[in-house]
Every structure is written in structure tokens, then in C-alpha cells.
Amino acid sequence: MKKILNHKSKIINLQSLVMLLFLGILFVNYFDVLKFKYYVPPGSDPVTHVSMTKEILETGKAPAPGYPPGFHYIVAGLSKISGADPIKTMVYFYPFLMFLSALAVYLFARQFFGPAVAILSLILFGFLSPQPRQTLWDGGFPNVITADFIMILGFLFFLRAYKYEKWRDVVLAGIILGAVPFFHHLSSYLMTFLLICIVPSLLLFGFITKQNFKKKLQIILTILVLVILIGAYPAYIYFGKGYLEQIANLFIAHAASLKGFIWRSTSLNSEAPPFDISWYSLVISPYLWFLGLLSIPFLLKGFLKDKKAQYLFMFVWAFAGLIISRPYSFSPLPGRFTRELAIPFSLCSAIFVVDSLRYFNNFWPRLILGILIGVFIIKGLLGLPGWVGKYNHMVFIRDLDKEALDWVKENTPKNATFAVAPFNNWFGLLTQRSFVNTNTDLDKIKNYDYLYINRWQKNWMWGEDPTRYIKIREEVKNRPDLQLIKTFGEENEKGIAIYKIKK
Amino acid sequence: MNNLNPKSYILNQLFKELFFAFLVIFLIILIYGLFQKDPGLGFFVPYWKKLMLLLGVCLVFEILAVFWRRG
Numbered sequence: 001m002k003k004i005l006n007h008k009s010k011i012i013n014l015q016s017l018v019m020l021l022f023l024g025i026l027f028v029n030y031f032d033v034l035k036f037k038y039y040v041p042p043g044s045d046p047v048t049h050v051s052m053t054k055e056i057l058e059t060g061k062a063p064a065p066g067y068p069p070g071f072h073y074i075v076a077g078l079s080k081i082s083g084a085d086p087i088k089t090m091v092y093f094y095p096f097l098m099f100l101s102a103l104a105v106y107l108f109a110r111q112f113f114g115p116a117v118a119i120l121s122l123i124l125f126g127f128l129s130p131q132p133r134q135t136l137w138d139g140g141f142p143n144v145i146t147a148d149f150i151m152i153l154g155f156l157f158f159l160r161a162y163k164y165e166k167w168r169d170v171v172l173a174g175i176i177l178g179a180v181p182f183f184h185h186l187s188s189y190l191m192t193f194l195l196i197c198i199v200p201s202l203l204l205f206g207f208i209t210k211q212n213f214k215k216k217l218q219i220i221l222t223i224l225v226l227v228i229l230i231g232a233y234p235a236y237i238y239f240g241k242g243y244l245e246q247i248a249n250l251f252i253a254h255a256a257s258l259k260g261f262i263w264r265s266t267s268l269n270s271e272a273p274p275f276d277i278s279w280y281s282l283v284i285s286p287y288l289w290f291l292g293l294l295s296i297p298f299l300l301k302g303f304l305k306d307k308k309a310q311y312l313f314m315f316v317w318a319f320a321g322l323i324i325s326r327p328y329s330f331s332p333l334p335g336r337f338t339r340e341l342a343i344p345f346s347l348c349s350a351i352f353v354v355d356s357l358r359y360f361n362n363f364w365p366r367l368i369l370g371i372l373i374g375v376f377i378i379k380g381l382l383g384l385p386g387w388v389g390k391y392n393h394m395v396f397i398r399d400l401d402k403e404a405l406d407w408v409k410e411n412t413p414k415n416a417t418f419a420v421a422p423f424n425n426w427f428g429l430l431t432q433r434s435f436v437n438t439n440t441d442l443d444k445i446k447n448y449d450y451l452y453i454n455r456w457q458k459n460w461m462w463g464e465d466p467t468r469y470i471k472i473r474e475e476v477k478n479r480p481d482l483q484l485i486k487t488f489g490e491e492n493e494k495g496i497a498i499y500k501i502k503k
Numbered sequence: 504m505n506n507l508n509p510k511s512y513i514l515n516q517l518f519k520e521l522f523f524a525f526l527v528i529f530l531i532i533l534i535y536g537l538f539q540k541d542p543g544l545g546f547f548v549p550y551w552k553k554l555m556l557l558l559g560v561c562l563v564f565e566i567l568a569v570f571w572r573r574g
Contacts, residue, residue, distance in 0.1 A: 297569045359568075
């Protein structure tokens, strides 16, 4: 009885720790949004995501095929349920994606590597890795929900299906991995590449170890057929040929059109150029990079000696991830894929820590190693306060902007048209007025009713150089066709000015 | 370890000790790097080749230690 009670209290303690870690992850990711009262999510990509969500809410369907709309349908649904507008819903939902991502990592690790690796993965991934936080704060919401949540859950059921040969897992793996193309195109590419590497490795492993190879082959083929039927084919019907070509061309077009393949790869390359290999420890974080690499012998031992498929899965996942993050012709966005190493490397790091501590079974070596690894990880945790306000400079709408945009919304006719100089991508969504960003070209503003001159602050979102803002200010001063009606903040390039355009 | 011959046993222990020693050195250097003024660009980027070399040595002994026949 005492044994049972002890076991129960151990489980409860473990659950409390896991709960605490998840609460910590929520706290860390919601802190900035709540403390600094974000009006909009950081970055400029969310403008597109909010616009898509708004269109779904207004028309009931996503805009013409182009961007996978899965994430936007979810936000539209949440917006409907909560009654909040899509911008507010996005602001309060996007930090939750980190929670979902951490949940997927935890469940995957818990399923195949036990509670110790799972908890450590959660700490490493949730608190020490700058990724996918960086992707998230860059506005890559569909990327995070897909590559770091849906795909990981899909992999969980994929590996479960392979290991335990249950048809329920096969169906779940097919459905979840099949959903990926509806959420994010680049993640679809990543998943395809990983599956191309993982499937033959697992099949070869099953064949060599003679672990019911025929059944495993059936299972994997069924999952792949389901992914095609549920994911790829409907995506083809929905998005048209062009969308699937984005994924497929990078593989099959190699044979069909070498020129097209190279063009596509190199053109995407420019959007996220590859990181120099010396930067990997910074992009992924030194904790994950070095501990992750140290796991290689334990991973090799796991599948070569102990015949455990999960170690092979991890090895191929990390290795294939490394390959696709390098500037090869088949790697369209190596820079983006480097960030996606965070999850496999978190898991590998946790495997290394747990397995190496188990390996040194004498007291002193284990204690010394435990202390060193502990100091290493604690040093990382001490860096958490450095994240506070780290992405504030990417929030384009601050108090002054909100005040000005609210004024526009309340004090100008609904059908008024605006010229915005030099630009403010959030203008239309926050004022519900039609507008055009004019940059410094004020020649055609007579076609509009108002001129909104945006403020400048030293930052890449606004531009590091204030010259064009100063130029606009100087030009409007001497124009008789403009009547200043309202200013916000300083009466120079650091403030906002609204002019009525005389007809 | 009783079923290992003395030579294998000694090698087994040697690889294990060497893996431990290099791992400790490597971790100490990483911790030292983290405590630098700019642990990123000032330490992990300029010294990445040396760090990877030390990691490589560590990995060699780790592979030998992990894969060497143990009792």
C-alpha cells in the first residue's frame, strides 16, 4: 500500500512539475503582450494574416488561393467565439502557439523517451531556445503552428504507428500530417523532405532488424496514401496546380526542368539566405547545438545496438534537418530551415543529458556531470529576463499611432480615402478606411481625401534613416492644396500629421 | 565486467575516463563562454572551429566508450 501511495505521489509531483513548466511557458510568452499592451502583433507579416482572417469572417471563405488558410480559419473561429475583432484575437492567440509547440514536443518526448527526457526537452525548448520564438515574433504564425505543432503531433502518431502497428495511429498520423499543406507551404516542404529521409530509414531498419517488416511497410504506405488523399490531393484541388508545384517542383521538377528547379531554389534562397555554420550555435542556441551534437553516439547506440526505432527517427530527423539547412539546390530556404532544428535538437539534447547521466553510474562522475550540465542550463535560464521587451521594436502600432488611427476612424467619413506617407501597413485594418501607401511620392495625392503622414522612429520597421520622413514634412509645408487638421506627438518627423486635401 | 578480458576491461575503462574528462573540459569551456561579456559573437562565433574540434575529440571518445563492449 505504501509503495502504491509513494508511486502515486511521485506521479502527482511529476504532473505538478509539468504543469508548472507549461504555466511558465505561457507566462514567458504572454508577458510582453500583456505588460506592453500590444495593439497589433510584432512584424509586418501579421497584416496579411489578419487581412485573410478578416476576409474569412466577412465572406465565409479564404481569399483566392495563394496562402494556406488553415491558421486563418482557426483565428476566424476564435474571433467568432470570443466576439473580439481579428486583430485582438491574433494578438492574444499568437503567444499560445508557443504553448502548443511545447506541448507537442513534450508529448513526443514523453511517448518515446520517458518522463525525464520529456521534462528536460520542455525546459530546453520552452525556456532556452530562441526558436521558434524568433519565427513567431517575425509573424510566422502559420509556420509555428504547422512545423512546430501539427507536424510534431503527426510524427508522434507516425512513429507510434510504426512501432506499435495500431491502425488508430495510422489514421491519426495520416489525418494530422495530411493537414500540414492546409496550414503552411514551407512546412509542407520540410515535412515532405523529412518523410523522404525518414521513411526509407525506418523501412530499412525494420527489414534489417526483422521486426514484422511486411506489416510496417503496409502501415507506412497507408499513412503516405492518407497524407496524399487528405492533404496533398485536396490541396491540389483547393489551391490549384501552382501551390503543389511549389512543393513538388523542388523534387520532381529536377527531372522535368532543371532550369526551373534551380531558378525556384535560388529565388527562394534570397528570402532567407543560409546561415554560416559558425552561427548555428547562436541561431539554435549553444545549449541545444552542443548538447544536441553530443547526443550522436547515444542515438547511434539506441538504434544500432538497442534496436530502438525512436533513436533512428531522431537521428534522421536531426541529420536531415541539418542537410536541408545548408545551401543545397534542393534546400529552398536554408535560413528558415535552420530555425526548425530547434525541436529535434531540444529532444537530442535532453536524450544526451539523461543518457550520459545514466551512463556514468558512479557517484562522483555523475555528480560532477550533473553540476556542470545544471550550471550550463541554469545560466541559460538566467538569461530569460533579457527576453522582456525584446520584440517591442517590431510592434508598429504604439500608443501614439493608436490614438491617431482611432481619431481617423471616429472623425472622418467612412468612404474617405487616404494617402499614407510614407507607409503604414496597419492603416486599413485599424481605421477601416481605404488607403494607399505613397512613400515620398506626393504628386498623385489629389486623388485622395486625406493625407496621413506617419511618424518615424529609429528602427528597421520604420527605416533606419529619417530622411524621407523629413522630406515629406518639408514638402507638405509649402503645398497650398493641403490643410493641416490634426497632429499627434511632436510636430516633426517623430510625430503624426493629418492633412485634408483640397479639391 | 567480469566477462571481459583484462585488456578489454582496461580499454573500456580508459575510453570511459577519456570521454568523461573531455566532456568535463568541454562543458567547462562552454560555461566559461557563456559567462563572457558577449557570449554569442564574442565567443561562440569566433571560436567555433576550436569548439567544434574539441567537440569532435569528445565525440570520438564518447563513441568508443559507448560502443566498446561492456559487461
